[in-house]
Amino acid sequence: MTDDLASLTSETEAALAAAADLRAWDAVRVAVMGKSGTLTNKLKELGKVAPDERRTRGAALNVVKEAITAAIESRRAALESAALNARLAAERMDVTLPPHPVVNGLIHPISRTMEEMAAIFGAMGFAIAEGPDVEDDWRNFGALNIPAHHSAREDMDTFYLPPLEQGGRRRVMRTHTSPVQVRTMIGQEPPIRVIVPGRTYRADHDATHSPMFHQVEGLAIDRGLTLGHLKGCLIDFLRIFFGISNLPVRFRSSYFPFTEPSMEVDIGWNRRTGELGGGGDWLEILGSGMVHPKVLANCGIDAREWQGFAFGMGIERVTMLKHGMPDLRPFYESDIRWLRHYGFSALAPAMLHEGV
Amino acid sequence: MKFSLSWLKTHLETTATLSDITDTLTMIGLELEGVEDRGAALAGFRIAHVIEAVQHPNADRLRMCKVDDGHGVHSVVCGAPNARTGMKGVFATAGQFIPGTGITLKVGEIRGVKSEGMLLSMREMGLGDDHSGIVDLPDDAPVGVPYPVWAGMDDPIIDIAVTPNRGDALSVRGVARDLAAAGLGVLKALRVPEIPAVFASPVTWAIEMPDACPWVLGRTVRGVKNGPSPQWLQDRLTSIGLRPINALVDVTNFFTIDLGRPLHVFDADKVQGGVLTLRPGSGERFRALNGKDYTVRPIDCVIADTAGVQSMAGVMGGEATGCDENTTSVFIECALFDPISVALTGRHHQIASDARSRFERGIDAALLPDATTLATAMVMELCGGEASETVSAGAEPAWRRQATLRFRRLAEFGGLDVPADAAVARLERLGFTVAARDADSVTLDVPSWRNDVAATSALEPDPALAPEKAAKAAAGREAMEPEADLVEEVLRLGGLDAVPAVSMPQLSPVPTLTLTPRQARAAFARRILAANGLSESVTFSFLSVKEAALFGPTPTSLRLLNPIAADLDQLRPTPLATLAAAAQRNANRGHGDVNLFEIGPAFREEGQTVFAAGIRAGTAPRAWNAPAAGGDPMVAKADVWAVLSALGVPMEALTTTTDAPGHYHPGRSGTVRQGPKTVLATFGALHPSVLAALDLGGPAVAFEIDLNAIQEPKRRKKSLPDLPAYQPVKRDFAFVVDAAVSAEVLLKAAKGAERTLIVRVVLFDVYEGDRMEAGRKSLAIEVTFQPREHTLTDAEIEAACAKVVAAVAKATGATLRG
DSSP: OOHHHHHHHHHHHHHHHHOOSHHHHHHHHHHHHSTTOHHHHHHHGGGGSOHHHHHHHHHHHHHHHHHHHHHHHHHHHHHHHHHHHHHHHHTOOOTTSOOOOOOOOBBOHHHHHHHHHHHHHHHTTOEEOOOOSEEEHHHHTGGGTOOTTOHHHHHTTOOEEOOSSTTOOOEEEOSSSTHHHHHHHHHSOSSEEEEEEEEEEOSOOBTTBOSEEEEEEEEEEESSOOHHHHHHHHHHHHHHHHTOTTOOEEEEEEEETTEEEEEEEEEEEOTTTOOBSOSSEEEEEEEEEEEOHHHHHHTTOOTTTOEEEEEEEEHHHHHHHHHTOOOSGGGGTOOHHHHHHHOBOTTSOOBTTTBO | OEEEHHHHHTTEEOOOOHHHHHHHHHHTTOEEEEEEOTTGGGTTOEEEEEEEEEEOTTOTTOEEEEEEOSSOEEEEEEOOTTOOTTOEEEEEETTOEETTTTEEOOOEEETTEEEOEEEOOTTTTTSOSOOSSSOOBOTTSOTTSBHHHHTTOOSOEEEEEOOTTOGGGSSHHHHHHHHHHTTSOEEOOOOOOOOOOOBOOSOEEEESOTTTOSEEEEEEEESOOOOOOOHHHHHHHHHTTOOOOOHHHHHHHHHHHHTSOOOEEEEGGGOSSSEEEEEEOOSOEEEBTTSOEEEOOTTSEEEEETTEEEEETTTEEBSTTOOOTTOOEEEEEEEEOOHHHHHHHHHHHTOOOHHHHHHTTOOOTTOHHHHHHHHHHHHHHHHOOEEEEEEEEEOOOOOOOEEEEETHHHHHTTSOOOOHHHHHHHHHHTTOEEEEEOSSEEEEEOOTTOTTTTOOOOOOOOTTSOHHHHHHHHHHHHHHHHHHHHHHHHHHHHOGGGSOOOOOOOSSSSOOOSSOHHHHHHHHHHHHHHHTTOEEOOOOSEEOHHHHHTTSOOOGGGBOSSOSSTTSOEEOSOHHHHHHHHHHHHHHTTOOOEEEEEEEEEEETTEEEEEEEEEEESBOOOBTTBOOOBOOHHHHHHHHHHHHHHTTOOGGGEEEESOOOTTEEEEEEEEEEETTTEEEEEEEEEOHHHHHHTTOOSOEEEEEEEGGGSOOOOOOOOOOOOOOSSOOEEEEEEEEEETTSOHHHHHHHHHHTTTTTEEEEEEEEEEOSTTSOTTEEEEEEEEEEOOSSSOOOHHHHHHHHHHHHHHHHHHHOOEEOO
């Protein structure tokens, strides 16, 4: 190798070593390998070299070119790596900082219970029916075999609204969800399977009564439904709802104007601990019965052809029992502390295959 | 209804235990309310003889006693001042629980003297407050006998709830009959003596209101001596909480409970004119036995003599003709009153009497002659005297009815295959008598006391029913109701637990939809809002008119006639009204920063709709990397947008107008419309005066979405997705417009400038600061052009940009910011 090539190589290597960043590095690269770089010029000049020397000179130039190219690339990789390391060091942050705040919303326990009821009764072929909170007294009472003089009208502590027209039907805040039974039987031909969750109202306000509360009504009308189906339907529901596969369920004879026979339904619990299932005590939980022939007739259904059952239960009551909630009043208080404690995630709706 | 076990046993021959009886009562529909067994806690306390009581050697105030309780002689140290040799007291031995002190006795030593038990005071037995000394019983009290037995306290009191259909069970005899029918014994025969008629009754009956009183009997007993009842009768009445008055009155109260047969006694000498007339009231004042005055109305049936109203029929007697210790001649009233008439009178005058509760449920229409005789006999037994003939008015009504049971219906309707003989036997024990029977069915005569079976009350059919349908349904009721009554009786007496439970037959292998699309949308909206950080509330549907009026119309048609409280009288125009109050309550508890929502009814004169409403009160959560902020109406708008877009509303078709209702800040609120007529939602900051009226301190933004106004999305298959092959091009524009120009107009104009090419317009900056001319603002947008045929050339992009600028300028007068 000639002296000029050796010095070019060593000068270039020195210049690369001196280049502290990619910009300086690029200047070295252009100065050597650029259009009029020192090495480029030497390559251009090869044509002027005497033919006999040209071969030797060419080979020497190639060796130098390869060495310098390698040195340039190697220096670039080193500088890039250093630059990246410097950037990563500069971008360091305190990862112990608290993350962005996320405010979680929640589903109210009443809605949750209604969803669970929809899931369970839905699996038994029931659909959800609805009706207005303001009803006329015929749908709330008369059609359900509660005549004007009946003591049940007093027992129910009805809220009344002014009639819409002189001599019109009296308007009431529905005292139960049963008027929707009437609407359903008039509005659709049997067979019928509906449940009616909704708001109900009674003029009663103390620790265990609220002037507004929620009920779910059930109605099943078909050709061969018996009191045995009523029992089966309710036992199936209660055991799945409370998640106790052997929950004791007891049926006691009772009276409601709109059913016959009528039954109160009790579940087994421990009065002392409040635990459901065992314990040997009984807790009244809902009312039920075979739909009264008069109610069927008032709604245009022939009791010789169709029969079935109805039931009603308090949504707050079963919610309180299921979750061990001691007090009724906070349900309507919207106390954010209570809602956070008892609320349910929006992203885990009640589904039978995931569990209710 | 209360009765004692011994009273029950005067009608029921039984060996059943108390718990058998109470369990059975509950299962057959006579629900046990409670058993009061006052003697149970005292059963171990015996009557004892104090053989000797001498001064304690080491204590001035104590005595050493030797006590014989019939089971041995015990040494007892006693501090009672009245402990003395020879007295009879009540003794508790070691190991017994003392109800009055809550302590279980132990053998002890008091100041060196052994004490093996305790002589009890009334307070220590839990029988009152007397603690002045130990119980001092009469000399003839039998040593060794348990105190409650001697004191007559070993008779448990049973309290049951009687349902409105079972007037017959409001009597000890009726309860005994049901228990016997359920297999717990035998109903004793009712023995009715012959009472000879010695004279003509000086008082007679007249009925001028036969609808209210179809039949009445009466009998005079003269020469009676009235006074306190004998002890057994007083005990019967006091055991169930009734106050003994005098023998004549106590007799009526006895039969009210014993046979469910209310009676009334008039002092015959006080009745003026000799005739008691059942007639409508005519506005007279009348003083009842409770000492209160009532004004009787024409629909109230009264019993009057020539001096005026003497009794409110079936509800309460009058003071003027009542029996007292001077009564020597008594006229016994035994009447049949119409249930509805009694109910209406009792309810109007707010008198709850034992008579009323029985008449309004319906009493035994055939029992009147026997009851009159039994009452006459008891009056003569207790007070002496001799009886008149029986006088009457009206006649026994036609109460006789039949009901037929087809045996197969027990299984087909009741779900339990009860053998025919067993079914008939149960009904016969209830007093039904077989009129006809074959292999398939039985026809029975309904007993006179069962007004609830095969009753013929009127239907109240839907007036809109087609006549043939209504007639067919009415015939169905006629055919099936009496049988349902009988099925109920048969099943009830065997216990409904005997009916096997059968799961619901499947209608389809996989159930059909449970929710309607509208219901499903409400459920979805609930989840969207909760996922957006709002907590669901359930608030009352009513609130005070004053607060309701802050949020919307408060028509009187939606005001309760009988509110439970003045602040709960108006149906809410929107759930936001009660949510705002909930936010305020939370703020009062120190939790001013709450995000609440509710999906519930909004009541309007034109009808009820369902709102999803929410309120975000206070400031957003503070964080190191975000400024604490609150009161931004755009957050509420985002809630609206989240719900509407999730429910499939075509968002690009919506417009926001600045005419939100008055409870919002007029400059920071909007109404979201789909087309010119449909209002889907409102949102904004709450009006400062509303915040002030609710005493809500911090900022609050809110929204209301009318879920019923949202159109059901068209159920059709999704279109194919738009996936162009060419890259989109984005260009930014900064426009300067008049400050009053709404962003929505500008964005719509930009979007519409080149419909096929422009797929998205995003507003990324709004500037109204110092560097802007007064009254002007800058709106900066990013427009995305989506080529479909080929990559856009520079010239095409420029042309499209020029169209955007022109369209925006035309719509808003905007210029590009220099």
